[in-house]
Amino acid sequence: MARFTTLIIISIYYWAFGTAYAQNPVLRSSRNLISIRDGKVYQSDYWQVDPKIKQDIYETYVKTGETKKVSFISDTDSLEFNVGPGQTVRFSILLNGKDTAQTLIVAQTEIPSANFDVNYIALNNDKISIEIPKVCELMNLVLAITPLVYKENGLVYKSTNYYQTILARLPKNTRSKIVDIADSLININRRAYFNLKMDAYSFQFDQTGKIVPTKTYDRTGWERTNTLRPYIHHLQNFADSIRFWTCTMRTNIIMIR
Known part of the structure; x- marks a missing residue:
């Protein structure tokens, strides 16, 4: 009886899932490559149709209080949607008249990368400063000891006294969740190496040694x-484990390119 009930529930789920998409627009295509016009940006053959994916998600970003048009354009058909922040659009792509790919457009709120308020402008206008923020240095340290970066040349200045001092002072075989995560992300895409270190600039230590967002930058x-x-709590755990906030290993030598 329990097995029979389970089968009924599963059947209802797939029926409901299929029915939801059956009632939504259908884009017909004879090719598995779809072009997208996102606002004013047109990307030819940008979207690859794969019917094996249960729900393929395209994310777009829209400013608060605004809407924009997103169009999916095939070789034979097109669909245009007007979306605003927080909205989700469901539609299907029918490939060669037989295979269906369920697709979502998810509109996220576009957050400005930086907020230069009046006070910030007054303090920094016509000024040039060179900084090594502590959270940036911490993230560079994490990157420097990832297995991939440790083995490869060209990403870290390994001949400096600073780098050698760090290796000497860290406990042997130092590993943590943030090191493993960073190593995994970089292995997937080298671009992550640069994004992680740049985005660290958006954080700072407060007076208690807690990593908090800055008031100016959302991302860099x-x-x-x-x-x-998403990984700040792991970075915090690493900082606490090596007592980064109170350690004296900091110098004025820039280690990371």
């Missing part, structure tokens, strides 16, 4: 969201 990397933010 190349992506639409801060790539380091």
